[in-house]
Every structure is written in structure tokens, then in C-alpha cells.
């Protein structure tokens with residue numbers, strides 16, 4: 001049985017979530033921005049970013065005429081920064097080659113930087129009513145179940161089969177709503193675990209439901225082992241200003257600002273002072289650890305340790321920039337670096353709040369134990385940063401620990417082994 005587009009559209013009209021980019025009148029620029037932001041990112045995370053971005057850059061020309069730094073600053077924390085660089089480049093192409101109007105020609109849309117088949121299908125169908133299909137992770141899940149297609153959703157065989165099916169299904173009438181309805185169904189009803197087939201408007205056409213295999217399809221891709229990278233960075237302050245450097249334009253976090261950094265010294269690698277001397281011409285002595293942050297990227301985990309450093313000499317060839325702390329928000333930065341700066345600038349309650357935010361973010365992203373370990377590590381780094389001369393306070397148990405454990409141990413008794421005692425002592429050099 002074929003998918004009944006009219007049933008799916010009726011369900012969508014009644015049940016769709018009220019999202020800012022769905023409000024009328026539909027504007028291709030807004031559809032484009034939302035579709036780029038939604039790639040690899042959850043809807044509830046995107047909403048705030050989308051609204052701030054549109055308030056600052058309400059038109060293609062406003063985005064095209066903005067400085068890349070301002071675009072990256074607004075994108076900070078959203079991740080996958082190549083998306084922001086491509087948006088900026090594409091906006092400039094639209095300004096220069098299409099008089100500032102988003103093109104409605106499929107070839108012209110696909111020629112824009114950062115626009116692939118999915119985004120082209122989304123903008124052309126939603127904003128221009130073109131009969132174009134799209135396939136994302138949600139659509140793959142729905143269509144694979146509808147046709148009981150075996151295979152791994154990361155592999156091209158299943159993806160291509162879903163593209164073929166999506167192209168065959170998309171109707172000439174309301175193609176944009178049909179595409180959005182398929183995605184909405186995957187996000188809210190045909191979920192990876194426990195799909196609610198009883199509420200599904202296309203259940204009659206679904207082979208996986210009929211075979212009782214909905215949860216098995218599509219196959220779960222095998223989990224790759226995630227590498228763990230460790231990076232040291234230097235908080236070099238002069239007065240209320242802190243030294244930042246800019247990453248190369250291409251590659252991970254391309255074009256963003258950060259504290260001078262170096263991979264934690266491995267065999268034969270440069271130390272943090274050596275890397276800073278080489279890149280900036282500054283002689284640096286490394287002091288106490290000021291912050292430690294764990295961060296999960298899409299393909300690896302990062303531990304970022306920041307050390308308070310003293311530097312002598314002048315920065316060579318404008319390789320770095322002294323930025324007042326109060327102006328840091330205007331500089332595009334990755335989330336981990338932003339947190340390191342927040343933590344290193346604060347102590348006590350602000351630090352604890354940052355720790356709680358980190359813990360909650362990690363709990364939602366990954367799971368309890370990792371979050372707790374990261375929180376302990378960050379909290380004690382913070383405490384040691386704010387009260388370096390009081391080791392007894394460093395070992396003070398956190399809220400919720402029993403009173404008896406807070407008392408100093410009687411002479412000769414073993415002190416309780418706390419997370420703070422397990423930490424390495426602050427180092428004089430990495």
C-alpha cells in the first residue's frame with residue numbers, strides 16, 4: 001500500500017509544532033537559515049540561536065554585509081562552524097550574483113556554498129513550492145520502516161534507496177508541507193525507540209509495523225570508539241584584558257578565537273610555553289590550573305585544561321589580540337573555550353553554577369557517570385583556582401556529604417579519599 005499523502009498532510013496540519021521558522025509569510029532566507037541551523041542540532045537548541053540570528057541579520061544583505069567575526073560570535077556554542085562560514089559566503093554570492101534575492105532556480109541554489117541536496121530540497125519545496133524531495137535522519141527512519149528496508153542509515157545503500165522513495169512520494173501539491181510532515185513524523189511519532197504506531201497517519205502503509213519489526217529498523221550503526229584529545233591552554237592576562245589568538249579559517253572551529261593552546265605534551269610534542277613562544281614570540285611561565293572542561297565533539301572527546309600564565313615580551317606580528325573580558329562575548333568561540341574563560345574569570349558561586357550547567361549538559365548529552373566525573377574535575381579545578389592557598393578547603397566535601405566526613409580526621413586516622421585529593425597538584429610547567 002502506498003503512503004497516503006493527504007492523511008499525512010492532515011495529521012501535520014493538526015499536530016505540527018509551532019516553530020518560529022514555520023510562521024507565515026514563508027521567507028526563503030528564513031527557511032534557509034533554519035535548515036542550516038537544524039543540521040546536526042536539536043530543535044530546542046536552535047530556537048534561541050535562530051531568533052537572535054534573525055534579529056541581528058534580518059535579510060540576506062544584512063548577513064552578506066556583516067563581518068564574519070560577528071556571524072561566528074552569534075553562532076558560538078551551536079557547533080559545526082563551517083555552516084556559519086558557508087552561510088556568510090553564500091549570502092555574499094546571493095547579494096552579488098542574485099541582487100540579494102534568494103534564487104528559486106534549483107541549479108543556482110545547489111551552487112551556493114554549504115547547500116547540498118537536503119538543504120536545496122528543503123528551501124525549494126518549502127519556500128518556493130517546488131516538487132523536490134529531501135531526506136534527513138528522521139526521513140530515513142520513517143521511509144526505511146515504511147518499506148521495511150534493511151541496512152545501516154549511515155551507509156549510502158540505504159540512503160540512496162530512501163532518496164528514490166522520497167522522490168517518488170513527494171506530491172506536486174504542498175511538497176514543502178509533505179517534506180516537513182515526514183520529518184515531523186520521524187521527530188515526534190516514528191521515534192528511534194518505541195515508535196507510537198497507534199498514532200501514525202501512515203501506519204496502514206507501513207511494512208515494518210505489519211511485520212512487528214518497527215524497532216529493529218533501521219539497523220543501529222556500530223559504535224565507533226571515540227578518541228580522547230587533551231589540550232592545554234594559557235590564560236595570559238594584562239590588566240582586565242586576556243590574550244586571544246585566531247584559529248585558521250579552515251578545519252575544526254575554523255576562524256574562531258581561543259586562548260593560546262597546545263596539545264597536552266606527548267612524546268616529542270611541544271610544551272605549552274614552547275608552542276606559545278613559537279607562535280607568538282612570548283616567553284611564558286605556567287602557573288596554577290585555572291579551569292578544566294570536558295567537551296564532546298561529534299567525533300572525539302576533549303579535555304581542555306587552562307593554566308594561569310605570566311608572559312613577558314610583546315606579541316609578534318599581530319598574531320594575537322588583547323581583548324577586554326567584558327568584550328569577550330563579541331568574539332566567536334567554541335563552547336569549551338567559552339566555558340574555560342567564564343570559569344577562569346570567576347570563582348565561588350559563579351564557578352559552581354558553571355559546574356552545574358556543565359553537569360546538566362553532559363547528563364543530557366551522554367549519561368550520568370561521565371557527567372559526574374567531569375563535574376568533580378571541573379569543580380575542584382575551580383576551587384583550587386579561587387583558593388589556591390587553602391588546601392584544606394579544597395578537600396571540603398560538596399553539599400550533601402555527611403557532616404561527620406567534614407570534620408578533620410583524628411590524628412593517625414586516614415583522611416577520606418576525596419576527588420580533590422585525587423587531582424594532580426598544580427604544575428609549574430606542562
Ligand code: SF4
Nearest residue numbers: 190197200203206214
Ligand atoms: S507505523 Fe510505526 S513504524 Fe511505521 S511509520 Fe508509523 S510510527 Fe513509524
